[in-house]
Each structure stands twice: as structure tokens, then as C-alpha cells.
Amino acid sequence: MSVNTRFGPYGGRYVPETVIGALDELTEAYERYRDDPDFRSELGVLLGHYVGRPTPMYRARRLEQAWGIDQGLWFKREDLCHTGAHKINNALGQVLLARRMGKQRIIAETGAGQHGVATATASALVGLGCRVYMGRTDMQRQRLNVIRMRMLGAEVTPVDSGSGTLKDATSEAIRDWVTNVDTTHYIIGSAVGPAPYPEIVAEFQSIIGIESRAQMLEETGALPGTVVACVGGGSNAIGIFRGFLDDPDVALVGVEAGGEGPAGRHGASLAQGRPGVLHGSYSYLLQDPDGQVAEAHSVSAGLDYPGVGPEHAFLRDSGRVTYVNATDEAALSAFLECSRMEGLIPALETSHALAHVRDAASSLRAGGPVLVSLSGRGDKDVDQAGAALGIDASA
Amino acid sequence: MPESGAERLERAFRDAGRPLFVPYVMGGYPDIEASKRHARILARHADIIELGIPFSDPLADGPTIQAAGQMALDAGTRPMDVLAIADDLRDGPPVVAMTYYNTVIAQGADEFLRQAAAYGVAGIIIPDLPVDEATEVRTAAREAGVALVALAAPTTDDDRMAEIGGSAEGFVYLVAVTGVTGGDMSIDDRLRALVDRARRHISVPVVVGFGVRTPEQAGELGGLADGVVIASEIIRRIGDAPDAQAADAEVDRFGAGIADALRG
Numbered sequence: 135m136s137v138n139t140r141f142g143p144y145g146g147r148y149v150p151e152t153v154i155g156a157l158d159e160l161t162e163a164y165e166r167y168r169d170d171p172d173f174r175s176e177l178g179v180l181l182g183h184y185v186g187r188p189t190p191m192y193r194a195r196r197l198e199q200a201w202g203i204d205q206g207l208w209f210k211r212e213d214l215c216h217t218g219a220h221k222i223n224n225a226l227g228q229v230l231l232a233r234r235m236g237k238q239r240i241i242a243e244t245g246a247g248q249h250g251v252a253t254a255t256a257s258a259l260v261g262l263g264c265r266v267y268m269g270r271t272d273m274q275r276q277r278l279n280v281i282r283m284r285m286l287g288a289e290v291t292p293v294d295s296g297s298g299t300l301k302d303a304t305s306e307a308i309r310d311w312v313t314n315v316d317t318t319h320y321i322i323g324s325a326v327g328p329a330p331y332p333e334i335v336a337e338f339q340s341i342i343g344i345e346s347r348a349q350m351l352e353e354t355g356a357l358p359g360t361v362v363a364c365v366g367g368g369s370n371a372i373g374i375f376r377g378f379l380d381d382p383d384v385a386l387v388g389v390e391a392g393g394e395g396p397a398g399r400h401g402a403s404l405a406q407g408r409p410g411v412l413h414g415s416y417s418y419l420l421q422d423p424d425g426q427v428a429e430a431h432s433v434s435a436g437l438d439y440p441g442v443g444p445e446h447a448f449l450r451d452s453g454r455v456t457y458v459n460a461t462d463e464a465a466l467s468a469f470l471e472c473s474r475m476e477g478l479i480p481a482l483e484t485s486h487a488l489a490h491v492r493d494a495a496s497s498l499r500a501g502g503p504v505l506v507s508l509s510g511r512g513d514k515d516v517d518q519a520g521a522a523l524g525i526d527a528s529a
Numbered sequence: 530m531p532e533s534g535a536e537r538l539e540r541a542f543r544d545a546g547r548p549l550f551v552p553y554v555m556g557g558y559p560d561i562e563a564s565k566r567h568a569r570i571l572a573r574h575a576d577i578i579e580l581g582i583p584f585s586d587p588l589a590d591g592p593t594i595q596a597a598g599q600m601a602l603d604a605g606t607r608p609m610d611v612l613a614i615a616d617d618l619r620d621g622p623p624v625v626a627m628t629y630y631n632t633v634i635a636q637g638a639d640e641f642l643r644q645a646a647a648y649g650v651a652g653i654i655i656p657d658l659p660v661d662e663a664t665e666v667r668t669a670a671r672e673a674g675v676a677l678v679a680l681a682a683p684t685t686d687d688d689r690m691a692e693i694g695g696s697a698e699g700f701v702y703l704v705a706v707t708g709v710t711g712g713d714m715s716i717d718d719r720l721r722a723l724v725d726r727a728r729r730h731i732s733v734p735v736v737v738g739f740g741v742r743t744p745e746q747a748g749e750l751g752g753l754a755d756g757v758v759i760a761s762e763i764i765r766r767i768g769d770a771p772d773a774q775a776a777d778a779e780v781d782r783f784g785a786g787i788a789d790a791l792r793g
Contacts, residue, residue: 425635
């Protein structure tokens with residue numbers, strides 16, 4: 135079966151000619167190994183014994199009560215994955231592909247640093263050199279992850295162009311790839327970029343949805359009424375949604391970064407952008423009338439991105455998924471509530487999904503249980519969230 | 530019927546009688562008036578002008594062109610301001626606009642290309658629009674009378690070279706290095722083999738660029754290809770000049786030197 139390159143009109147391969155050959159090569163490798171028993175078994179063993187899959191399904195009873203979600207609130211615990219977020223599911227899959235393609239070097243972009251840490255980890259595991267591009271702004275606000283990547287042996291290269299965030303890091307990673315394409319595999323961290331990346335990333339992340347569906351049936355005897363996930367590029371969201379796309383009674387909700395609120399800066403590409411091309415694919419994009427890509431804003435580095443994966447654009451237009459947003463402020467308060475009522479410090483990205491669940495609880499009440507993709511843990515965010523919430527380590 | 534952009538470009542290659550000099554001007558760098566002056570100065574030496582329309586996220590460009598484009602955008606440069614420079618060059622060499630795909634589709638490819646044609650643009654280069662994604666834009670460009678100039682790279686295999694050659698208009702821009710603009714290129718057996726390979730599959734003229742800096746390189750490349758693009762080096766020289774007058778003089782001197790080298 136050939137790899138999906140378009141989701142309706144969205145997707146495609148809008149990249150310099152230089153990397154088209156590498157995209158073809160990646161497509162061929164993926165088609166060859168996707169269902170290869172050796173590949174699947176190697177990945178399966180790693181996911182089980184190294185990542186810690188299947189991740190648990192946890193019922194958040196105190197938040198359920200506090201937020202009035204009588205039908206049940208469930209967390210898919212991707213925060214328990216090795217390295218602290220779902221990103222490792224994709225990084226491991228792609229590193230195994232890279233090794234089969236004979237590549238000697240891995241590059242990646244990172245925003246919050248979770249994908250960078252996952253890629254540095256996977257590269258260390260298989261013994262490949264790794265360079266991670268990270269915006270300078272993000273290096274400051276996610277400095278713990280910078281240290282982790284360096285400890286894992288990766289080179290972290292600061293990116294100063296633009297606003298020094300995920301968009302700029304991605305552009306720089308693509309430029310590196312254009313220059314070193316013969317030896318290097320580029321591991322994109324979200325379901326964005328030129329084909330075949332959005333499909334490959336979504337498929338490696340679809341394990342979240344596949345496990346979730348089976349676990350919900352086992353735990354509750356029914357499918358969830360609503361599945362909620364945060365959306366930056368959209369990899370954890372597409373991963374969990376893919377488990378439920380064919381279940382028409384399950385409502386799917388993606389939560390984008392509402393940033394400073396309706397009048398301010400934000401990262402809500404699907405809500406407020408219009409279709410355009412960034413980083414190789416056609417999708418919703420924050421841009422000015424001339425097509426210049428706008429700077430996004432979010433308290434969470436992982437959602438601070440003006441684009442979004444092409445499959446989400448398609449799911450938005452088709453109406454299968456509803457996309458909403460949560461502000462910085464709402465996410466920060468949900469971050470604290472989840473920490474204090476469940477003993478789970480969620481990532482700031484994930485906190486956007488939680489904020490929506492809290493703030494839309496009354497409208498979610500009608501359906502069955504609410505399932506949230508708890509995409510990552512918030513250890514990386516303690517500096518920034520602590521500063522925003524007035525919590526520090528003073529004696 | 531007026532001459533199409535492709536025909537004007539073909540005529541430029543026929544009439545030059547030597548390998549073509551294709552300098553790049555970033556519209557709006559360091560400001561719109563200066564870029565207009567630089568384009569006019571270069572038009573005295575050039576056979577085709579490549580006119581860059583700045584884009585916020587130029588994936589095929591190295592640091593020099595990125596920074597120039599960002600400076601142009603920060604000063605408020607808009608695509609139509611840059612196309613107006615082409616209008617100013619109507620009595621000079623043909624102008625090929627260079628920009629990224631999102632700039633073209635932001636107002637609709639049809640509309641963008643109609644406007645480009647109205648400003649006298651002969652061709653357009655879109656480095657993030659590979660041949661297999663280009664069908665719609667090519668149709669729109671043909672209708673507008675603008676040649677869609679394709680790029681080929683060292684990593685382009687023979688089948689794709691043939692595909693690019695099959696739909697090429699005006700000329701093909703052959704990227705000399707596996708990399709972004711403004712890096713290091715060298716004229717070696719690999720590059721000679723690449724140009725030979727491109728010529729076997731492409732019947733329109735082949736112009737080489739990416740990393741060309743000196744008159745010596747240009748002269749030597751002229752022996753291989755039908756033309757030479759110089760971009761980052763010109764921007765760097767403009768940036769290094771102490772003032773606007775010195776920048777104008779440097780652009781003139783450098784352009785004359787390249788044209789001389791290409792005369793052989």
C-alpha cells in the first residue's frame with residue numbers, strides 16, 4: 135500500500151528539489167518496513183521494554199469531581215513514556231528506519247524540547263550522531279531539556295532567526311537536511327512537514343489511540359464520549375484520534391493554543407489561520423495577507439507554532455474533529471489544578487487540553503466518559519510555570 | 530500577440546552570444562529604493578535579472594539571503610513593491626521573479642501571476658515548488674505569459690531530470706551544490722558531470738547558481754553552462770559597503786567584472 139501524501143487538498147511536498155530524492159527514499163523505506171515483521175518486532179520490543187508501553191489508562195477521580203464530569207474523566211498516560219512524553223513513539227520508529235536506510239546522522243527540530251530529548255535518546259540507543267535545532271527563546275524557557283539533550287550526547291544548535299521558536303528551528307533543520315541529505319535522516323517531531331512525514335508520524339503515534347480504544351472498552355465497557363488532545367503540530371492528537379476516527383459517536387476535540395486570548399497573540403492555526411504552505415505542506419497557517427508567516431505565541435513552547443499538520447486541516451474541514459482553544463492563563467490554572475488534585479504535573483502543552491475539559495465540562499456532560507491524551511509530563515516546565523504562578527524554591 | 534515571458538528569455542540566450550550573467554537583487558534590501566537602483570545598475574551588465582521577493586521562511590536560502598529578506602520584510606516590503614521594480618526595468622534585460630510558494634498562493638496563483646505579468650516579469654522561480662507539485666501553477670503561468678523556471682539539483686535523478694526537462698520553460702536553474710544558497714561551491718568533475726547530465730535531459734538553456742562568488746568562478750562556469758546566477762555575494766557586498774553610494778559603486782564594479790569574465 136502506498137503512503138498517503140494528501141489529506142483532501144492538504145499535505146504535499148513543497149520543498150526544495152534537493153530533498154525530493156530523500157523523501158522518495160524515506161517513502162520507499164517506510165513502505166518496505168512498515169509491515170516488515172523484523173522491523174515491527176524490533177520496535178515492539180523497544181516500545182514495551184524501553185518506553186514502557188502500553189501506557190496506563192488512569193481515572194482522574196478528584197478532577198472529575200472538581201470539574202463536575204460525572205461520566206468519568208480518563209487520562210491516557212503518555213506522560214509515563216520514557217523521556218516524559220509521547221514523542222519517543224515516533225523518534226524510535228524513525229531512528230530504526232534511519233538505520234535501515236544506512237544514515238549515519240540524525241537531525242531534529244524541537245520546541246518544548248520533548249522531541250529533541252526523545253530523538254537524542256533514540257540516537258544514543260542505536261549509536262547515531264544527533265544534532266537538534268532549537269530556537270534561542272525555547273532554549274531559555276525549556277532549559278532543563280537542553281541539558282538533558284546534551285547529556286545524551288546530542289549537539290543542540292541555537293536558532294536566532296525569526297522569534298527563535300519552533301518555526302525557526304524547523305526551518306533551520308530543513309536547511310541542514312538540504313545540505314547533508316546523503317548522510318542524514320531528519321526526524322520531524324510532529325505530524326507536519328512534507329509527505330511522507332505527516333503519515334509516518336501519525337502512524338507511529340497511532341499506538342496511543344489503538345491502546346486507548348481497547349483500554350476504555352476494558353475499563354468502562356464502552357467507548358469514550360469525547361476524546362480531547364492538545365494540538366500544536368498535532369502529533370499526540372492525531373495519534374489518539376486515529377484510534378476513534380471510525381467511531382462516529384466519539385466526539386474528537388483538538389485544543390490549540392489560545393495564547394493571550396481573543397485580542398492577543400496565539401497559536402490557533404486551525405481557528406484563525408487560512409490554508410498556505412509552511413515547512414513543506416499545505417495546511418492551515420497563521421499568515422498575513424501577503425503570505426508571510428506570522429509569529430505564533432503560546433506559554434507552551436510545543437504549541438508555539440503557526441502551522442498545523444495537514445491531516446488536522448482535513449479533519450477540521452470535514453467536521454470530524456472540533457478544534458477549540460485554551461488561553462495561556464487557562465492552561466496555567468489547569469496545570470496547577472491537575473498537579474494539586476491528582477499529583478500529576480502535566481506538560482504545559484497538555485494543560486491546554488485539561489483547561490478545555492474544565493471550561494467546557496457542562497457541554498461534555500451529555501456523552502460518555504471524557505478521555506484526555508495526557509501527552510507529557512511537566513517536569514520541563516517547572517521553571518517557567520513556577521515563575522508564572524509565583525512558585526519558587528526560596529528558603 | 531505580444532512575446533511571452535518564455536520567448537523573451539529564449540531570445541536573451543540567443544542574443545547574448547556568451548554565457549548569461551544573472552545577478553540577484555533582493556527587493557527591499559537594504560530598502561526598496563536602493564534595491565531599485567541596484568537592479569538598474571546591474572541591468573547594464575546583466576542578461577537576466579533575478580528579482581527576489583522576500584519571504585518569511587526561505588527554506589532554500591542560507592544566512593545571507595535570509596537576513597536580507599528579513600530586513601526587507603521588517604521595513605514593510607510587500608510583493609507588489611518588488612514587482613514594481615520589474616516595471617522599472619522594462620527597457621532592460623528580462624526579469625525573473627524569485628519567491629516561495631506561499632507568497633504566490635496567498636492571493637491566488639492566477640492573480641499573482643497576472644500581476645507579475647502586468648509588471649513585465651518574464652519568468653518566476655519558486656524553489657519550494659518541485660516539478661510534481663507544479664501543474665496548477667504552470668498552467669496559470671502559461672496563461673499569464675510568465676515562464677515557470679524549474680530547478681534541478683545534484684540529487685535529482687535521471688528520470689526527474691527528464692521530467693523537469695520535459696516541462697521546462699525559459700531555462701532550468703541548476704543548483705550547483707547539495708545545500709542552500711551562499712555556501713561553498715567548487716568547479717570540479719562532479720559539477721561537470723552534473724551539468725552534462727542535466728544537458729542530456731534538458732533542451733532549454735541550463736543556468737548554474739548557488740555559491741558562485743568570483744569572476745574567475747563565473748568565467749569557468751560560463752565554459753560549462755549557459756549562464757551563471759550570483760546572489761549572496763552581491764548581497765554581502767552591498768551589506769559591507771560603508772554607505773549607499775559606495776554600495777551602488779560596488780554593485781556596478783562587481784557586475785562589470787562578472788560580465789567581463791563571462792565575455793571570456
